[in-house]
Amino acid sequence: MAPALPAAVRFSGVSRSFGDVRAIDRVSFDVADGEFFALLGPSGSGKTTCLRLIAGFEQPDAGTIEIYGESVAGVPPYERNVNTVFQDYALFPHMTVAENVEYGLMIRKVPPAERRRRAGEMLEMVKLAGLGDRRPIQLSGGQRQRVALARALINRPRVLLLDEPLGALDLKLREQMQVELKGLQRQVGITFIYVTHDQGEALSMSDRLIVFDHGRIEQIGPPAEIYERPATTFVAGFVGVSNVVDAELARRLTGTAQAFSIRPERIRLVEDAAPIGDGALSAKGVIVAAVYLGAATRYTVQLAAGGQLLVLEQSGGEAGPARATGEPARLTWLRRHHQPLR
C-alpha cells in the first residue's frame, strides 16, 4: 500500500498580527493534495493573510506551516514551490506577455529555446496563443488574468495560490473564468488555494472551503455542507441568504429555546386551511415586502410571534398566485431543515 501523501498545506495554530490587529488567530487546517480549496470571508477576515503566509510574503508570529510535510519557517518566497496569481495580476509592465510568462524559467536559467516553447504551450492553454509579443497594457482585464495564470503555472508549482483572481472582471467574464479555472485545475491536477469574498464563487468552484471571520475559522467543509449546515450565525448570514431565528423566537415558534437558521427556499407559503404534516411547523404573519427576482419572488413576512422571516418562492409551477404587501400569510417548513446554531 502506498503511503498516504502528506497534506499539501497544513496550518497548525498559526497566528499573525499587524500592530494591534490580529489578522489570523490560532488557525489550523489541512489542504489535501490536488484539492480546490477556497478561503472565504469578508475583507479583513484574514483569508489573504493566510495566502501570504503560504506564499512566504509574511512569516507567522506563532504556529507552524507545512507544505507537503516540510516546515516552511524562515523559507523566503523564492525558495518555495508555490506560485501566486495576484489580485492586481502584478504583470511586469516593461516586459512583453511572453517575457512575463517566461520570467520564472528565465530566473531558473532554462535555455531560451525551451523557455519559448513552454511559454507558447502555456499561452495556448490559457487561449492567448499569438499574443506573446503584446505588452500587458494592450490586453483586456480578462486577458491579463490569463497571462498571470500562465506565468504562475509555467513553473509547475505544487500549490497555486489565487488571491481574488476574478475580482476585477465583469460578471459575464467572471462566470466564464470560473468554469475555465475549475477545468484547468482538473487538467493540471495542481492544488489550488483560492481566496475570495464571493460566496457564490467559493460554493461553485471549491471541493472544500473555509469561512473566515475576524481572523478565526468559522467553519470548514464541502460547499453543500457549509450551505446546508451552517455552524454559526455568521456563516448562516454570510453564505447565501438565511433566516436566523434566535433562542427566544425559537421558543415561541417551536417550544424549544434553541437558536437555528433556515434557508428562505425551505419555507413555503400555504393556504390557511392547508393541513400541516408530521415534522412540520407553521407560523402566521403578514407580508411586509415582496421582491420579484425573475426566477423567484422573495417575501418578507412579519410574524405574529415577533421577528421576520424571508421566504423564497420559485416562479411558475407549483407557486400560488403572486401575493401583495399587506396580505396575511401562513408559513410552513419542516423541522429537519432547521440548522441549530452555536
Place this chain on the structure above:
Amino acid sequence: MNPVAPSTLPVGPEASRSPLHRLSTVLYLRPTLLLMLLLGPPLLWLGVIYLGALAALLVQSFFYIDDYSGVVVRRLSLATYGELLTAANLDIVVRTTVMASAVTVAAALLAFPLAYFMVRRASLRLKAILYLGVVLPLWSSYLVRVYSWKLILAKEGIVTWLAERLGLGWLLEAVLALPGVGGPSLSTAYLGTFLVFLYMWLPFMVLPIVAALERVPRSLLEASADLGARPAQTFRRVIAPLVVPGVVAGSIFTFSLTLGDYIIPGIIGGSQPFIGQAVYQHQGTAGNIPLAAALTVVPIAIMAVYLTMARRLGAFEAL
C-alpha cells in the same frame, strides 16, 4: 403628500438670463473654445519666450565677431563653431562634461538607496522627515550655501580640522595631491567643486527617483520573488528597469544644472573655467555674443545626444 419638493431651479431659456450663466453655457457647449482659452497663455509663453529665445540663441551662434573691430557680423557662418574647437575652448567643454557626468553618477548612486528606503522601508512619519530633509536646503539662499561650503572646505575649515583630529590628515593630503582633481585645499580643488555640485543638485535626483519608485507596486516585487527571483535578481530585472525613467529625469536636472552653472566653480575649485563661466565672460566683458551662444549650444547638444542614447537603450519603455 409628496415629501420631495419640486425643484425651483429655472429650466430652459430662463436659466441663461444672467451673462455669467450664458458664458458657462457657451463654454460648456464648445469645449474646444475653453481649451484654447486655457492653453493659450502657457503656449504663448512656451512658444515665444522659451522657444523664441532658444531660436535667437541658435541664430546668434552662427554669427561671428570681426577680429579687428570687435563688432558682431550678422552673416551666417561656422566661424564661431570653428573657434569652439580650439584647444582652450575644447578643454572647457571636456572639463565641464566630465564634471557633470561625475556629479550625475555620484548623485544617482547616493540618491537611489535613500529613495528606496524612503519609499519601501520608512514609516510615514520618517518619510515626511526625510522628504523635508531633502528639500529643506532648497528653501535657503543658494549663494549663502555656496559660501558656507567655502568655509567648510577651506584649509582652516572643519573638514581639515576633523581629518586631523581623526588622525586622517595624511589621507586628506593624499587625496589633495591627486593630479587633476586635487589642489592646495578642498576649497580650491576640483574635488571641492564636485562635492558642492553634488550637495546642490542631490535633491533634484532624489525626488524623481522617489516618484518613480512609488509607481512600482509592491505586488510586482512580490510576484518576482514568488517566481523564484532572489532580491538581487528582482532588483536587476524589475526595480531597475522601472526606475530608469526616474533616474534619467533626475540626471537631466543634475547634468544640465552642472553644465550651466557659473557660480559654484567661480567660488570653489581650481582656476580653469567651466562652460557657464566662459559664457558669462564672453557675453559680458568680452562682448563675444556669438561665442557665448555657441558655448550654450554645447550643453543642449550634449543633452540631446544623452537623451537619444537613453531612449535607444530602452530607458523609457516602462513609461
